Amino acid sequence: MTSPLRLGIAGLGTVGAGVVKIVRQKAELLSHRTGRGIEIVAVSARNRDKDRGVSLQPFDWEDDPVALASRDDVDVLVELIGGSDGPAKAATEAALKRGKDVVTANKAMLAHHGQALAELAETNGAALRFEAAVAGGIPVVKALTEGLAGNEITRVMGVMNGTCNYILTRMESGGLTYQEAFDEADGLGFLEADPELDVGGIDAGHKLSLLSSIAFGTQVAFDAVELEGIGRVSIDDIRQAADMGFKIKLLGTCRMTGRGLEQRMAPCLVPERSALGQLDGGTNMVVIEGDQVGQIVLRGAGAGEGPTASAVMGDVIDIARGYRGSTFGQAASSLKPATPAKSATPASYYLRMSLTDKPGALAKVATALGDAGISINRMRQYDHTSDTAPVLIVTHKTTRAALDQAIDAMAGTGVVQGTPVALRIERV
């Protein structure tokens, strides 16, 4: 009989409490599945007295997560503190330096320090695993690094921020403005302390940068993700998109091209009846394309106690079984620095802008597009009462660079008010 695997859990929010419940309540199931016991030795959190719906009596308490990570009787640190630096990183480093394995749900930490931490793990013969950091309960890290490891991955796409998806879904189903839907999500506790992490696309961008590393064997390059949040999506955009048979989703895409690695996280139009278009609320979806397997689609809950704890336990169970693999699917020392490339895959774009209502305004916009080599698929100017005319344009396929050139030229015409909203149309 192998000795039990001993966990130290740092961070006892929703997910931490969920992990404690699974380890305590499913001891028999886990021991059948791993051939050994899994037990919690000690825990650490900011507030010892908070009621978490689960007894912490049987475990040692550590005020300092670094002290927890350093205990001789802890085999695996489960890091659920969060935040890219501070105590989460200090505890992770302390554990890895002592050759202890780490299971984390911390996308921000890995997006910023993934390469250094993976190297630290490797140097010390420790495992650093992060299934719970990406797409909640969906075992997508495992699918990419293991199940599909016989493929050259050609593209990965994902809707991976439940809060943004909730806001966009409520704008559509409830006819709410962006601000109303944002406030509703806030009231339900869906938003991070810094909401920009969610609505600015940063959280989803963190996740995308981890997926592109494991998909393409490159070092995590979060700073190279082209990021655009959902803050400029209006109820008008939602309605116009719906009229054309589309929904708007915050969609991440990464591709390896001859020019380098494209990574983009931005609101896009996707066909209403596609798998991505039918995603509601907090559900996540990841689409993986490989040269052998074709397209694999994975869907599931992207957050919450059960799903995230499920992902944490997947990693813990792997370690209990002795599957301790490389952090990013191959030796950290063999990951190549990413060469970022601006995304150049042509697409149709949705453009919405406000024009000063005077003769020739529309012609000037059309000319700016034509001069950039962009042809127009549809163009509509709407009824209006003010002296500002709302205009909607759908382009034929073009590149983002050509579009940016046209938008710059429009700014010089003096007839376009503010910056147009430009959303890529993804026919997936």
Next chain:
Amino acid sequence: MTSPLRLGIAGLGTVGAGVVKIVRQKAELLSHRTGRGIEIVAVSARNRDKDRGVSLQPFDWEDDPVALASRDDVDVLVELIGGSDGPAKAATEAALKRGKDVVTANKAMLAHHGQALAELAETNGAALRFEAAVAGGIPVVKALTEGLAGNEITRVMGVMNGTCNYILTRMESGGLTYQEAFDEADGLGFLEADPELDVGGIDAGHKLSLLSSIAFGTQVAFDAVELEGIGRVSIDDIRQAADMGFKIKLLGTCRMTGRGLEQRMAPCLVPERSALGQLDGGTNMVVIEGDQVGQIVLRGAGAGEGPTASAVMGDVIDIARGYRGSTFGQAASSLKPATPAKSATPASYYLRMSLTDKPGALAKVATALGDAGISINRMRQYDHTSDTAPVLIVTHKTTRAALDQAIDAMAGTGVVQGTPVALRIERV
């Protein structure tokens, strides 16, 4: 540097040739991902001279797969011969007895001999892995046995036979009769040598029995799968279902209940706009429900050279990395014999039957249903020119046992011609 992993490949059909191509053409990628070389030492097939689009020159040839499996220089037997017994089983046993690992795509062999082979593997310290046996390129065995291993699985459903899905899709999209669509699939080479394996639901039933073993920790119990093929689904059924917003899919379901293990593979009505309803042609889908994770949906190609070879390589790569796990997700000796239970989850049913056109006929059918405690949601008798009246009934929720009782009673009335077609309506 670890020594290379040496493969012996038995069976060089489409999938075997695909595996040879990946190992030869992706040597660098594989060695980055596993930290060691993967090489093919020897191969075996029935016909040495057939052109497989790939050179076999570099490999030793063995006429006898058992001899291949027994070679001292083979670490892993890749069994792609197929068939539940015969050379596939003999070679698998020969390899396992010598402590060699086996990777197989053979659902029939595992459905019939899975428990004995898993025990043989365990006794000899060998791994027996079968990702490619279920749902082609979708890494569902890995998702269930590893990624979601922290869950109690509550239900698994799947559309896992691409040929049946192709036939049903063509009946719907092309307005073909069952026989026409069957012949078309046959002409395209989609059907097994014994077509009953496909259209009788046997192949899909094999896969379901493997999934229920790993989901519930029970010994494979293929004989207990309630099996129904698609042979009685008519173009009328497809059209009637479409009128009500449904599609017909050969759907497998397994659940663990207080009474025992339910396993059912049968054509069902699923909502047209659901994820299952939108599956076309050869695409497979598996839906997994766990107590922690909620619902996870996996979609991808269910067959073909690339997708199946991708799944084989996932297992080979795991073994190269030293992840050699138990066949069915826990020690074979700890798998409990399944207690089969007839499925008793209530559902609405779609019934189609032919009535002798005489007064009171419809009333007799309605009485048979009422006597069995089944209430009717919709009932329609169609225009007809012959003296046989086609009748369609949709019931409110009832059990299969009550429905069978009603169908027995109908037989006694003398007004129902033949046996009614009864299809479960799954609102997933």
